[in-house]
Each structure stands twice: as structure tokens, then as C-alpha cells.
Amino acid sequence: MNKPDTNQTIELIRELVSIPSPSGNTERVISYVEDYLGKLGVETKRNRKGGLIATLPGKDDSQHRMLTAHVDTLGAMVKEIKPSGRLKLSLIGGFKFNSIEGEYCEIETSAGKKYTGTILMHQTSVHVYKDAGKAERNEANMEVRIDEKVHSAGEVRDLGIEVGDFVSFDPRVETTKSGYLKSRHLDDKASVGILMQLMRQVKEEGLELPHTTHFLISNNEEIGYGGNASIPAETVEYLAVDMGAMGDGQTTDEYTVSICVKDASGPYHYGLRKNLTSLAEKNEIGYKLDIYPYYGSDASAAIRSGHDIVHGLVGPGIDSSHAYERTHMDSIEETTRLLLAYVMEPVIET
Template identity: 35%
Template sequence: MHTPIDIDPDYLRSRLKALLAIPSPTGFTDEAVRHTARELERLGLEVKLTRRGAIRARRPGAADRPARGIVSHLDTLGAQVKALKDNGRLELVSIGHWSARFAEGARASIFSTKGIYRGSILPLKASGHTFNDEVDTQPTGWRHIEMRIDALARDRKDIVQLGIDIGDIVAIDPQPEFLDNGFIVSRHLDDKAGVAIMLAALEAMQRQEIETPVDTYWLFTIGEEVGVGASAALVPEIASLVAIDNGTTAPGQASDEFGVTLAMADQTGPFDYHLSKKLFELCGEHGIRVQKDVFRYYRSDAASAVEAGHDVRTALLAFGVDASHGYERIHLHALISVAKLVVHYAASEVQIERDSEEVSGLRGFTRQKVAPAEQVLRANEPDEP
């Protein structure tokens, strides 16, 4: 497809702003699901939800197999009340894997049975006028912080009266900033920026009436930050799954805040050779900036789908994020680049027709370039005396 893809940056930004305004730590994603499902329906897609709220939206193509899946996640990092403390504050545990270093100083909301309370997450020794240098030397960790509730809470009894209890969800304020130079700084860009990318790609496809050779399923999961992600979101028609998530722009990584970052492997191993190769080549064909990267301490919705037993090809498209799982920063250039690639991928011709069947014979099976078998055998033969 050589039709220029017009991703609307204003639409993308507006979707991201709206998503960031909806608290959705893992386990508390209903409103984000409702918001996203309504937008998908407005865009004209057939939308279905799983029992717990993962979204599966189908956009029809010329054939139903081998369907393509594109996935991002609605859930974010957060915290949960671990204990009600005698000093009227709350002990917390993290939802997802993130450092308490980035929790210190955060403003947050506590969702209790009696309503929503506001508060701040503070180190145990928060007053420099009292603790002097100990403020700087105290340890970092979830056992060394507490949440101060912005309500009358002098002791544990007061907390109980407020209706706050163990297990209540705590949502961390995103504090977003959208700068005129294209940079966006916020918590929870992982992966609300991925959701916004998918919506922007869909909006462009609907507006430009882009046709696809096969059905595409637009999947939005609700448990990626705790590892279960796309484990229950796929249907048998899906043969290839492309995850959209953050890439880490940090020392030793090739990810970038500009262009597409194509992940070649994460901690679960290499992504599909043929699907990754196709995505890389599509970038070249359509003039999309791309760089490859490998992540050691990272997994995505793709991993959870494969671990759940789905025999699908997987790939990961990333937008570069600085300070992932902290005060994150991205650039609009990367978001638009990934969205363009998603559209080109969805519209591209099927290369592996055999993928339409879950199990079939050797005919049509893929090839990878290796030395001919007889050449390998000769190379392994002992030298003649």
C-alpha cells in the first residue's frame, strides 16, 4: 500500500490526555475499559469484552484468516493498602514492578468503600527540620514509605472511620505535561501512549477507508503490569500478534524517543523472525525511521499470550520512553511513527498463507537462510589424511 498515511496528531494527543485522566491501576480498570470501548464503537468497530474487561474489537478485512492482532494495555502501575498504621497513615505495596523511589512525593487517590480520598506518599522521615541528614540517608523501598491521608486520620481508629481498608486501590497522579516541542512527560505513558497509538491508527484507517486483506483484531488488555496481559484476549483466527508498548531509552539500549523501536527480543526470548523482519522492511518501504533493540528486563502482552498457549507469531513495536516506570518522557514523533507502521502492517499482503490454519503440513512452511545441508555435512567431515 502506497497511500500516504495521515495520522492526526491532535486526535492522538487528545486520546492520550483523556486516558491519562482516568485512573486505571491493574485491578481498577473498568472506567478506562468503558472509555476505550465507547471510542472504538464511535470509530465503527465491533466491540466485545471478556468477563473481566479485556477489549477485543474486530475490523473486517477481505478474509477472516490468518487474522492479525494488535495489542496494548489499559492498566498501569499503582499501589494497594497493605496496612493501617497506628500513626494514622497507610503502608503500601506496589501494583506492578516499580521503585518506591518514584513513589516518594507522589500525589495519589485512595478508592475506599466510603469514597475517594486524596493523599501524598512520603518517606518515613519526611521532615528535614526534625530528622536533618537522616532524610537523605534513610533506605529506599516500599517498607520505607507511607501514605499521608488528606483527612482527619491521627490513628488507626480514624482510618477505619474513614472507611479505608486493607486492599484498597491507590492510583498515582500522572501529572502530564504536553510541551509545544512534541515532548510529553507523565506517569503511566506505559502504556496509555500505546492505547492512543492504536486509536490514532484506527482513526486514520477509518477516515482514509483503508482496506485490509484479513481481519484485524484490536486488543486492549487489563493485566499486563502484573504479567497476565493478553493471556485471555485472543481468538483462534489470530495468527500474528503485534504488541505496542514502551522501549527503554537508557544507557546500553538502542531505543529512541524518535521513530519506531523494533524489539528483537525481551527476557522471554526472541520475537518471531518472519514477523519482525516484515515490520522492519515495511519501515524501509514507507520511509519510517526505525531502530532495533533487545531488552533484558522486560516483557509485554506478547509474552503472556504465548505463555497461555496461543501459537501465534509475536512482535513488539515500541515508542522510546525515558525513565520507564518513573517520571516517563516520550516524543510525539515516535507515537506517530508507530501508528503509521501499524496501518501499513494491517494493510499489507499476507506473506505466509499457511498461517490461516493452526496445524498443517510442510507445504508452504517458512524458510530461513542457512547453508545447504550437504554443505554443512561436508564442513563437519574430518579432513583427509
Template identity: 35%
Template sequence: MDMDYVLSMLDSLLRIPSPTGYTDEIVHFCGRELKRLGIPFELTRRGAIRADIKGRLNSPDRAIVAHVDTLGAQVKGLKSNGRLELVAIGTWSARFAEGARCTIFTDHGSYRGTILPLKASGHTYNEEIDTQPVAWTNLEVRVDAICSNTADLIRHGFNVGDFVAIDPQPEFQPDGFINSRHLDDKAGVAVLFGAAKAVIDAGVTLPVDCHLLLTISEEVGSGASSVLHGDVAEMVSIDNATPAPGQNSRESGVTVAMADSTGPFDYHLTHKLLDLCSDHDIRHQRDIFRYYRCDSAAAIEAGNDIRTALVCFGVDSSHGYERTHVHALRSLAELVALYMQSDVTFERDRHAMGPLKGFPHQKTEPAEAAG
């Protein structure tokens, strides 16, 4: 695995603003990189990407998905004090927006700014700055332009609905830690590119067609709802895990999700991935996420009858100022590359409807006692 490539891709991806709804530039960047790697691809009308690595068989084929969109905000209103009211894009706490530097994209160009609580000066408000509520209605953007009132904002071209991108502030540390906003899911996108490059560089012929999907609206729930096609029988999502008290995720190895807020992932596909980790000495752990959904949920809710699974890199402080480790990215990239080269989970899945014969079993026999 070329980890220099993975980290270089991650750095480039992080530096391209891409809040949900404002993803065109990162789509162009990913398209150029797919061209450079020689991987053919197509775009949906809104810009989701489906790239295709041909295998020996074209059905039942598989997909691996990551999302290029991030959390962000939009201008909710132009305030009489010359500042901007905000509404969040995606689900994230206003606590993590306070103090963030940002870029506001107007119809005529971009401006820089800072997201501040309404009471931001201790010299003025004293202890009141510590007791004001944490809420998006308690924030405003101080734009880096001479704006003292609503008329000034209008004169500079600000409008309700302008997109606001939060600075990532990436730090790649020598010990392998990576701190940045938007590791969710740009680290997953970098991992997907790294795994694809490894397979191509090795000259491997895959057993079945593999589709690399890059979605543009995962943070608002629609994700992989429209980029699949009917031949896909199984899909693995790449996203972040959540190391925290009460969770089994870590910032090392691969975290294999057994379920999220929408329910369990496919038993057989999930255990196939667990077996790949065990067979190839990839450190891993299992976890369940109670307040979390991914591209797989959007695909199922859109009516796709496919097996889905979720594999993750651990991210501390998810949807905040995030941190992961290069160990997790390497392990996950290795697993994804191995999955691409593995046999399809069930050849029977090439048929959308079929007889009972050949349908798999789940284990029901008593376990042997350890001794």
C-alpha cells in the same frame, strides 16, 4: 495520521486512573470511543477488549495489542499514626513513588493523599532523610483527612486492599516532548486508536480481519493470555522502549524489539515490520530488552501458537516519571496503520498444524562483502 486526535486521546486516557485491578472506568471510556468510531467489540468477563475491523479474508487473521492498565499500589496496612502502608502493583521502584500525589479508592468513595518516606521532614530528621533506604516498606500515604490513628482511618472507611492510583501529571510541550507517568502504555493505546481511525477514515478494506486488543493486566504479567481466539496467526504488541546507556532505543522513530527477557520475537513477523519501516521511510532502530516482558509473552505462555512481535515508542525513565516525543508516537502510528493494511505474513498460518511444504526459511547463505 491525525496527531491531534492521538494526543487528545492520550490526554484523556492519562486522566483516568487505571492501576491493574481497577480498570473498569478506562474500559468504559475505550468502549465508548470504539462505538463512536464504528468498530464493533466484545469484552471478556474482566474487561479486556477485542475489537474487530473486518478484512477481505477472515483467516489467517491478525491482532494488535496494547494495555490500558498501569502501575499503582494497594493499601497493605492501616498504621497507628493515621497513615497507610503500601504494597506496589506491578514492578516499579519506591524511589519513584516518593512525593507522588495519589488517589485512594475506598469502598465508599475516594480520598486524596501524598506518598512520603517515613522520615520526610528535614527540619525533624536532618540528614537522616538522605540515608534512609529506598523500599516500599519505607513509605506511607499521608491521607488528606483528619486521621491521627488507626481508628480514624477505619472511621473514614480505609481498608487493607484499597487501590491507590498515582497522579500522572501530564505535560504536553510545544516542542513535542510529552512528560507524564503512565505513558506505558497509554501512549500505546492512543497510537492504536489513531492508527485504526486513519484506516477507517481512509475507507481502506483490510486484506484480513484485524483485531484490536486492549488488555487490563499486563503490568502484573497476565496481559493477552485470555483475549485471543484460535484464528489469530500473528500478533503485534505496542509498548514502550527504554532509551538508556547500553540500549539502542530512542525517543524518536519506532523501536523494533528483537527480543525481551522471555526470548526472541518471531523472526519473520519482526522483519516484515522492519521492511515496512524501510519501504515507507519510517525512522526506526532495533533493540533488545533484558528486564522487560510484554503482552506477547502472556499470549505465548497461555498456549497460543502465534507469531509475535513488539514495536515501541521510546520512553525515558520507564516505570518512573516518563518522557516520550510526538515524533515517536507519529512514526509508530504510521507503522501500525501500514501493518494493518499489509498482506498476511504467511497464508499457510491459517492452519494450526500443516505439512513442511510452504514452511518459511531463514537466511543462511553467506553475506556478500560490501564494496
């Protein structure tokens, strides 16, 4: 097996984060992944929720694996069109208003028209509002300033904008000479890019997998149920590939692969965890074990929905999760190497 092409993976991630895909409006990015895999000759199908399932045949077709990463992101919907012509927002996903203050955004109407804007406090100007710095960043005070000549709700509606239209955030994607990748929505498009690159390598090198392996590109993870269905009955192992969260008390960093041992849903499968750490050590892959206290994955959603599977969670380390995120090419490479080692080994005995 060749070493994964991390630069190619980063270019894939840059493409992915540049396609707006808040939960509930993911058709464009799912089609992008579908087209990419189709050109590789990978068999794909969609589930009724709009997620994409890619399948690589393996030597053993009686015990399957499934790996999943989610392509849906945080975002918002138009909650209200204010008399001033500005927009109130209803958030999609678990994040705080302060993390999007000053962010550029795009409003997409139900007819497909797109308008740009900026998310601001109503009390932004320090020359006018005495409480500009102290006012709470919440739904009542935050609004979208549309980049159009509109001064009333009627003029906004004349543009075709209405309650329920999706609002996506400018990713501001950037790579640095020192190897960092900065962008919104690395959760979880970094992992989607990694899985796409993994499938490319398997196909181009003609690698024979020990088990038929499915890759679910889920599209509702940020709202809790992206990967809880469309799991073939033959699946015995289910591995979510999602970001490793960084912060005080965490071991996860931006340079290794994070292996989650427990999150808000409880412990992940002990045997699978030990297999992953063993593979990392055998292949000299940098890794960290960690617990995410306020976190849930597609794997934990699958367990809660009643599937009798072995479940796990790994991913690249991401700084400032659910805000303006950052990782390093080293973490992307180590995650890819662990996943490649994983899919080339037999499933664990239970």
C-alpha cells in the same frame, strides 16, 4: 491514506493517562475506550478478565491478526493503616519505591469514595530525622499522608478506607512547545491512544484491511497475564504495541519507533521482525532495533500460554520507564505510521 493526526493522538493519550487504572481496577478506562470505539461504529466485546476486544473486518477472514496494547498501569494497594493515620502500601507492578517519593496520589475506597494524599518517607523532615536522606525507600519507611484530618487508624476507617483499597498516582501529564509529552503511565497508554487513532483512521477513510484484525486492550499486563487469552483461533500474527525502553546500551530513542528483537522471554519472531523493518524502510519511517533485558510483553505472555502464533513487539520510545516518563510526538507519529503500514499488508508466510 492520509497522514495520521498526531495532535489528536496526543489528546487521546492525555485523556487516557488522566483516568486512574492500576492493574486490578481498570473498569473506568476500559469503559472510556469502549465508548470511544462504539461512537466510531467499531464492534467490541469484553473478555472475562475485563479486557476489551475490538474487531475490524478484513478481506480475508480465514487468517486473522491481533494487535494489543495495555491500559492497566502501575499503582498500589493499601497494605496497612498505621496507628498514626497514615497508610502503608503494597506495590502493583514492577517499580521501585524511590520512583514515587513525593508523588500525589488518590485512594479509592471499595464504596467508590476518593481521597487525595502524598507518598512520602516516614523520615521526611530533615529537621527531625538525621537519616532522612540515607534511610531506605521501602515498604517499611514509605507511607501515604492523607489529605484529611485523621490521627488514628480508627479515624481513617471512618472515612471508609480499608486494606485492599486501590491507590493511583497523579500522572502530571504535560505537553511542551518542543513536542514532548511528559506523564506517568505512558506505558502503555501512549500505545492505547495510537491504536485508538489507528482504528479511527481505518473507519473514517473506509480502508479495507487485507485480514480481519482484532485489537485487544488488555488490562493485566503489568502483572504478567493481560494478553494471554481471548485470542481467536484464526489468529496467525500477534503484535504487542508497548513502550520501547531507553537507557545505557539501548538504541531506542524518543523520536522513532522501537522494534524489539528480544526481551527477557527470548527472541521475537524473526520473519515478522524482518517484515516490520522492511515496511519501515519502504515507507521511510524512522525505527530502531533493540533488546530489552528486563522486559516482557503481552505477546510473550501469549506465547508462554501455548498459542501457535507469530509474535512481535513494537512501540514508541519512552524515557524513564516505570517512573515519570517522557516521549516525543515524532515517536508517536512514527509508531502510528508503521502500524498503519503493517495492518494494510498481508500476513507473512511461515
